[in-house]
Amino acid sequence: MTLPDATRFYIDGKWVEPEPGATLAPVVNPATGGEVCKVALGTKADVEKAVMAARAAFPAFARTSVAERRELLAAINAKLIERNDEIAKAISVAMGAPMGLAIHAQAPSGPQHFEQILTEIDNYKFEENMGTTRIRHEPIGVCALITPWNWPMNQIATKVAPAIAAGCTMVLKPSELAPLDAVILAEIIDEIGLPKGVFNLVHGDGPGVGSSLVSHREVDMVSFTGSTRAGIAISEAAAKTVKRVSLELGGKSAMIVMPSADLKTAIATSVREVMVNSGQSCNARTRILVPKDKYAEAAAIAAEAAKSLTVGKPEDKVNLGPVANRNQYEKVVSLIRKGAEEGATLLAGGPDKPAGLEDGFFVAPTVFGDVTPDMTVAREEIFGPVACLMTYDTLDQAVDIANDSEYGLSGGVWAASREEAAEVAARLRTGMVHINGAGLDSAAPFGGYKMSGNGREWGKYGLEDYLELKSVYGANG
Numbered sequence: 001m002t003l004p005d006a007t008r009f010y011i012d013g014k015w016v017e018p019e020p021g022a023t024l025a026p027v028v029n030p031a032t033g034g035e036v037c038k039v040a041l042g043t044k045a046d047v048e049k050a051v052m053a054a055r056a057a058f059p060a061f062a063r064t065s066v067a068e069r070r071e072l073l074a075a076i077n078a079k080l081i082e083r084n085d086e087i088a089k090a091i092s093v094a095m096g097a098p099m100g101l102a103i104h105a106q107a108p109s110g111p112q113h114f115e116q117i118l119t120e121i122d123n124y125k126f127e128e129n130m131g132t133t134r135i136r137h138e139p140i141g142v143c144a145l146i147t148p149w150n151w152p153m154n155q156i157a158t159k160v161a162p163a164i165a166a167g168c169t170m171v172l173k174p175s176e177l178a179p180l181d182a183v184i185l186a187e188i189i190d191e192i193g194l195p196k197g198v199f200n201l202v203h204g205d206g207p208g209v210g211s212s213l214v215s216h217r218e219v220d221m222v223s224f225t226g227s228t229r230a231g232i233a234i235s236e237a238a239a240k241t242v243k244r245v246s247l248e249l250g251g252k253s254a255m256i257v258m259p260s261a262d263l264k265t266a267i268a269t270s271v272r273e274v275m276v277n278s279g280q281s282c283n284a285r286t287r288i289l290v291p292k293d294k295y296a297e298a299a300a301i302a303a304e305a306a307k308s309l310t311v312g313k314p315e316d317k318v319n320l321g322p323v324a325n326r327n328q329y330e331k332v333v334s335l336i337r338k339g340a341e342e343g344a345t346l347l348a349g350g351p352d353k354p355a356g357l358e359d360g361f362f363v364a365p366t367v368f369g370d371v372t373p374d375m376t377v378a379r380e381e382i383f384g385p386v387a388c389l390m391t392y393d394t395l396d397q398a399v400d401i402a403n404d405s406e407y408g409l410s411g412g413v414w415a416a417s418r419e420e421a422a423e424v425a426a427r428l429r430t431g432m433v434h435i436n437g438a439g440l441d442s443a444a445p446f447g448g449y450k451m452s453g454n455g456r457e458w459g460k461y462g463l464e465d466y467l468e469l470k471s472v473y474g475a476n477g
Contacts, residue, residue, distance in 0.1 A: 001089055004183035006039040006203055009046060012053035013196025019045035025176060025205075030096040030322040030329075031313050031360040039179050042204040047171070047212040050200035054142045054169035055218045057197025062139045062167045066121055069165055073121075075192040076164075076185075077114035080157075083184060084108060087153060090180035092314045095149050095324040096361070097277060099314055109154035110185070113458065116442040117161040120460050126467075134475035137467040139167035140244060141220030144213040146234075147182075148226045149175035149324050150280040150383075155225045155248075156182055158446070158457040160199065166466035168221075171200045173209050177325050206230065214238050221246070221466065225282075228407075228451050246455030246465050248282070248447055250381040251409030254402035255285035255434075256424060257298070258395065260416035263290075267298050269437050270412070271305040271387050275365045278320045279385035280328070282452075283410035283432065287371075287378060289398050292391040299347055299369045302389055306348035306365040311357065322361040323384055329361035332384030336366055339377035339388075344368040347389070373401055381407070395424065403429045408449030410434070431456070 007024060008015045021043045026035040080087070087110065088102035097106050126137045143163050147155040152174060163170045174182035186201045202209055210230075214222045215237045221244040224234050228249040238245045257266045267288065274284050290298040312318035323329045336351045349366030363384055371378050371388040378388055392398035402411060412434040415421035425433040431448035432440075440446070445456035455465050 001086060003037045003093065004090060004180045004187070006037060006179045006183050008040065009042060009050070009203065010186040010190065010199070010201040011050045012200065013190070015190075018042050019049070022046065027094055027177070027179065028325065029093050030324050033326070033359055033361070036093055037180075039176050039203050041176060042202045042209045044208075044212040046202050046204070047209055047216065050171040050202045051142060051213070051216050051218050053197040053200055054171055057195060058139075058142055058169045061169055061195055061198050064167060066126065069167060070118060070121055072192065072194055073114055073118055073161060073164055076188055076194075077111050077118065079188040079192060080110045080114065080185070083188070087181050087184050090184060091152055091178065092321070094178040094180050095152065096314055096322040098316075098318050098321045100317065101277065102314070106151065107153055107181075109151065110157040112442055113154070113157035114161045116459055117165045117463065119443075120463050121165045124460065124463060129476050132474055132476045134472040136470040136472060137464070138470055140466055140468050141168060142218055143168050143170040143221045143223060143466065144216070144219045145170050145172045146210055146213065146222070146224045146226070147172070147174050149178035150277065150282075152178045153181045153185075156185060158462060159223045160185070162463040163466050164194075164198070165463055168466050169198045171202060171213060171219075173202055173204060173213060176203055176205050179203050210234075211237060214243075215240065217241050219243060223455075223465065224248070231453060246457070247453035248455070248457060249409075249451060249453040250407055251282045251284070251448060251452050252287065252379065252381050252405045252407045253283060253285045253410040253412070253430065254287040254289055254405075255412040255414070256398045256402055257288065257290045258413065258415040258420065258424065259291050259294070260420060261414035263294055263297060264301050266414035267301040268305040270414070271302050271367060272309070274387040275306070275309055275320060275385045278323050278363065280324060280383055285410060285412045285434070286382065286386065287388050287390055287402070289390050289392050289401060292393055295369075295389070295391050299389060302367045302369070302387065303347040306367045306387070309365045311354045311362055311364060320365060320385060323363055324361070326361060328383065329363065332363050332382055332386065335377060335380065335382045335384075336386060339368050339371070339375065342375045342377070343370070344375060344377060344388070345370040349385070373404055379405065399424065399427045406451045409452035410448070
């Protein structure tokens, strides 16, 4: 296929060339290390054009009816489904997801969230009465949407869909490392006739485009998904104009395997879940806690599970592709080496590239055993295919270890019964907990406690992030 053109921007309802001063950067295929196309890195001038287009479009779009916005969302969704395989290829070539994952999970995550928002606005009360007061839920305004490279279409959809549903206008800055699926979305938006200026796309890096967006006085809200370090910087920049800031940041989540759990199922499933998308998911439960007297058995199961996974080129039928870029590869490998240096036992994988995959950024599925809470691999987000097996003596100790983190995004509990697991889940200081391998729910809020961010995405709660509250006193008799 011909790859989308990421050297142009979509501003005020048309494709435009970048302003003078913009540069071109390579989009690199992590499976080969070679360049596949170019992406334009915009400047403050490009941001200015896009933000002012969004500002000009806001008054009219804010007044559109829910039915009008629903029709637009449904049209976008239909085209996303129609172009699923094309989107999958664009994602795979830019960030390395195996084509099976790209076709069946990465690309379909767009329609998944658009469809959920369609359900939400059918039921959401944008106006409600409270005694003599009318409560209005109104669009917040111009939104800066900044998305990462690991689940690119997923994170774009979780921001764009609720923003449109709420009646907001927006400027999207996708990751410059994986920008191609965002271009396809812009093509779809142009085709279906979203009013000009409602959606604007500007490519660029954090210093050139991201910082200009988050500090712009005409931006009312910033929604960011990425590292905690970047989230802090965005919060500081946005504070000068008192914007709303919604952050979905890092994680170092724990999976507690209780004594009553089916050990083989719990450990094998937990290890495989860590490795999905080459471990590049913020909510991965990478710290796997097991009763000390079951450690030896758990270690053998974990090692077997990791070694059973195949690593290879994204176009092949494999479980894991490469990690998404060189910087991430070097970080993951350095942390694997750090784990060994600090005394963790390497049960599977390691820092060396798998045989025959020397050209790309490939990391073998890695499991550490004998990991203690003070080790770097137990505290830092690795964001690669690395699981840490840890032990506990009592359930109270397990909960303390799980909560002993600056992060609080996700978690999990395996037990013989849902009731037993739910009691422990209630004690975890995280925004999400998976019981006995339960999957995510598109209607439920996605987000975390502590340094994992603030605000929530997905479903009704994601929609409400883009709404302001207005009290109209005396409106009801």
